[in-house]
Amino acid sequence: MKIAVTDQPLNPWKELANHEALLKDQAGKWGGLATFIGTMRDYNEGETIDALWLEHYPGMTENYLQRLAHTAHQRWEIVDTLILHRVGQIYPADTIVIIGVWSAHRAPAFEACRYLIEELKHRAPFWKQETCSQGCRWVTTNTPPYSAP
Amino acid sequence: MKIAVTDQPLNPWKELANHEALLKDQAGKWGGLATFIGTMRDYNEGETIDALWLEHYPGMTENYLQRLAHTAHQRWEIVDTLILHRVGQIYPADTIVIIGVWSAHRAPAFEACRYLIEELKHRAPFWKQETCSQGCRWVTTNTPPYSAP
Amino acid sequence: MTITVKFFASLREQIGTNQLKLTLHTPLTMEQVWTSACPNTPLPEYLLMALNKEYVQADAIVKEGDEVAFFPPVTGG
């Protein structure tokens, strides 16, 4: 289980490959990996976005993500979990978030992966400020709570 | 949209990175990528599996996967889709299937990705033969049809 | 008129061949093709069938040059 918040660019393929390499002992034990990779779009609500500033609450954000991962491990039969989130100044097409759930079967992998991204968006302390031609504005639309199947 | 059946080893990170590189023109248009990577387990129904032989129906299998991808594109708002499936002789921890769905939003990405793997398992002409200490046996448990949300 | 009949996976092993050519004197349904191709084997309960690489039902009509395939439930992914 790895949770990290970073201000460095995230390469999803490298991060996933590196993390899976750490699970070598358990190779053959999982049959499915579900991932979600969130990427910065260059538009939002009909407007062109030039850049995004991502703020977080150091310490609390990591704790919160850690707790989410633990909850997922209690709720579903999971081999391992990866949650990485970018902060600081980012630009269109940059990776914002990487979630990976390894499991023996695909149903828990999909469900836990979806649960993690929904709960992260609903409650993890991150805030986005968009830079567009009209200047800067804080994003205010919060994601509603998720009811897992 | 890329569909392929191959008897060569699949490196999921390389395949996903290569495919995403082809979508360069549309960088910034998608906000989410949901992927599913199916891997060979070293056990099934309580028994150790040493190897798997994967057979398909050349021509029909590719047509069927192509049709699935088209259906997903009609049903969900999707930027692009990747479906790769391995055939021939494979061993534990080898990648069997890679599915990737790029979309502006995460809900269609997740739903279409799940739909594709479920329909692939339910109807795409592939057959698995397991090699275990007792010899060889054809897998017979078919996946039931999937009702997407 | 000649058609091709293919078998896959466990069915290929059971029938003992992956492919045979059949000469028909009149158009047949898929089920009749099975009976002509495998006269000693009753139609398996969970059989899937394809005509020219598309799934069809047992009553589909087979014509000159068609490719027919019979196979067990699929188990990929």
Added chain:
Amino acid sequence: MTITVKFFASLREQIGTNQLKLTLHTPLTMEQVWTSACPNTPLPEYLLMALNKEYVQADAIVKEGDEVAFFPPVTGG
């Protein structure tokens, strides 16, 4: 007794500081801490609050050395 009060994102900009120290003479609730820290700003409707990096409600009691944080609805991912 001294506590730390943090503000994030739009709230940090609105209040004009990311952090302040507050000296209390008696234990206060989170809501009372807000009133002491921002006497001129009514409690925002969609305010989230954390005590020692855990979400709490407005009636949680703040003690010596605690870290209090106020912030708007989150928008990550």
